[in-house]
Structures are given as structure tokens and as C-alpha cells.
Amino acid sequence: MNAAATVDRPSHDDRPEGWASRQGPRRHQADAATSYRSATGRLAVAVADGVGDSAAAGFAARLVADHAVRVAALEGRPDVAVLAAHDLLTSAHDLVPGDAAAVIALGPGADDPRWRLAWVGDCRALAWDGRSLRSLTADHTVAAALRARGLTVHPRLEHVLTVSTRTARPQEVGVAVVDDPGTLLLVSDGVHRSVATPDLAAALAGGGSAAERAERIVGIAAAAGTGDNATALVVTG
Template sequence: MAAPIEPPVPVADDAPAAWASRQGPRRHQADAAATHRAPSGRLAVAVADGVGDSEAAGFAARLVADHAVRVSALEGRPDVALLAAHELLVRTHDLVPGDAAAVVALAPGGGDPRWRLAWIGDCRALSWDGRTLRTLTADHTVAAALRAQGLHPHPRLEHVLSASVHTARPQEVGVAVVDDPGTLLLVSDGVHRSVAGPALAAAMAQGGSAASRAERVVGLAAAAGARDNATALVVTAAAGG
């Protein structure tokens, strides 16, 4: 029997950001998600995916997600937030021997009218404008690097990261600026490797609250037989305040 969808905290039906997660057949839940609104009102959200199936991977993912949203909302720079999470993992490696991939999104605020994204690894951010679902990030995997060179990688290399939070160098952190993404969808690879783009688009097109959309997406991953943890975080346009 499939494990139930696991929303980490109750959220109001009209909350602008919400997530859902499912452990799946893994021994440990190594995905994490976090949201944080700074005193200024600016909102940051993140999804992190621990490397491996261990307690350490899950703890690292939770630490990265929580630290990244707080630094991002404070500094206004999600790329700086991921590098701060990198420093945290490096400095605490004896206590937190895990690693993670992560994607962070920062809503407009503080005089900045644009959304800012940063990522490392293979968590993804997608935008839904009511008609089209568009991927805003590029995976840091060995397979993606080989494809960029015109090669045809073995499918197993899709799961091998070429960069992660623990190993990240400043030039490796992906960044993007988006004027109006509509609705943002942040997912771990347990979602985007098991659910095809058209199915994700159909799930977003059904509408509903951020919470219901996130649960719907994670439910699709479960129905598709995902063998990994699956997490989806949805941020509506109202998040910008």
C-alpha cells in the first residue's frame, strides 16, 4: 500500500504557499520544505532533497531548507542563502554528515518587483501561467552535463549529482530572475522523474488552493509508482504581498 501524503503542518485553504510530501518506499524521509516571511513581509520558500536514504540525509535537507529561506528573506539573495547553507553543512559536518540538493524562491519585496530563484542539484522550480508549465531551473547532474556535450548518458547518471549544497562553489549555483511566474511549483526529483510535464500541467490547471495543488502533484507521483521521496511546494501570486 502506498504511504499517505504527509503535509508537514496544517495550512489555511487560502495560504499563498503550501507543500505536501510523501516518503514512498524509502526507509527515511529525506525531502524537506520550508517557508519564511521576513518582518519586511518578503516571503522565501524552499524544497531540499537529501542525498541518499538515511537519517543524516533527512536532517541535512531540513537544515538546508530552513536555513536557506531565512537567509534568503533577510538578505534578498537566494543564491547567497544557498552558499550560507553550504557553509553551515561544511562547518557542522561532524554533527550533520549529510548532503542535499535544494531550490529556493524569493517573492518580490523591498523595492524588488521580481521573483528570484537559486538552486543546486536536481530539485526544480516550474512556473504555471494558467496555460503553460515552464521549467525555470537546470539540473546539476552528470547526465545533464553529458547531454550538454552532445553525449547520450546512461539513465543511472540522471540520479548522480554533479553539484550539491555541501560541494557547491559560487559559480555552480544556478540563478534566475522572473518578472511574473504566475504560480510557482517547486519539486524534488521524486516528482519530476516520475510525473511527466503534461500530467503536472493538468494538475496545476485543475486550480484550487496552494495546499490542494501540492497534494494533487504528490498524489500523481504516488500513483506513478515513485520509488523516491516526493515533495511539491506551490506558491501563488498572492505570496508577493
């Protein structure tokens, strides 16, 4: 039986960012979502998904998300934030044996009007312009690599990562720059593998605060029978 939804949201509903997470049938909640705003007002958000079903995976996901948003907001580089999280995991291996996929998005700053994204693994970022939902990231999985070569993919390979926070080299970190994403959606694979794109778009179009939209999305994932933890983070335009 799926656990009840646990919603972690900003304390003020008028903030543009909000998130929700549901554990699902897994033994451990290994997803994490968070945000951080620097003293200059620059917003960074992240979703991380621990590798495996263990307490160590959940701890690694929370650590990666928390560390990455702070580095991204302070340094102005989400790709540097991913590598900083990599350094943290590898340097504290005895204390933090887990690993995680992650996607980090950094909002506009005084000298940079665009959104910047970085990711490793299979968490995704999508942009909703009020009419259509488009993907901003590309999965780092064996299945994605084989599909790009025109090969038939076994479903279990969808879950096998080729790049993660712990293993990432600088050239392997995915990066993207977006002028204006409209409404930004970050999700773990428990959402995007169980909820069709039109249903995600409908959930975003349904109105409400960012946190309410995120809660609606994880509820749809649970109703669809996702076998994984499901996490969604929304930043309204």
C-alpha cells in the same frame, strides 16, 4: 508499499504557499519543504532533497531548507542563502554529515519586484501561467552535463549530482530572475522524474488552494510508481 501522504501546509488556507510530501518506498523521508516570511513581508520558499536514503540525509535536507529560506528573506539573495547553507553543513560536519540538493525562491520585495531563484542539484522550479508550464532551473547532474554535449545518457546518471549544497562553490550555484512566474512550483526529483509535464500542468490547473494542488501532485507521483520521496511546493500567483 508507499507510505500515506503526509501533508505539511500553512495553517491558513488563504496563504499563497502550500506543500505536500510523500515518503514512497524509501526507508527514510529525506525531502523537506518550508517557507518563511520576513518582517517586511517578503516570502522565501524552498524544497530540499537529501542525498541518499538515511536519517542524516533527511536531517540535512530539513536544515538546509529551514536555514536557506531565512537567509534568503533577510538578505534578499537566494544564492547567498545556498552558500550560507553550504557553510552551515561544512562547519558542522561532525554533527550534520548529510548533504542535499535544494531550490530556493524569493518573492518580490519593496525595492525588487521580481522573483529570484537559486539552486544546487536536481530539485526544480517551474512556472505555470495558466496555459503552459516552463522550467526555470537546470539540473546539476552528470546526465544533464552529458546530454548538453549531445551524448547518450545512462538512466542511473540522472541521479548523480555534480553540485550539491555541501560541495557548491559560488560560481556553481544556479541563479535565475523571473518577472512574474504566475503560479510557482518547486519539486524534488521524486516528482519530476515520474510525472510528465502535462500532468503537472493539469494538477495545477485543477484549482484548490496551494496546499491542495501540492497534495494532488505528490499523489500523482505515487500513482505513477515513483521510487523516491516526492515533494511539491506551490505558490499561487
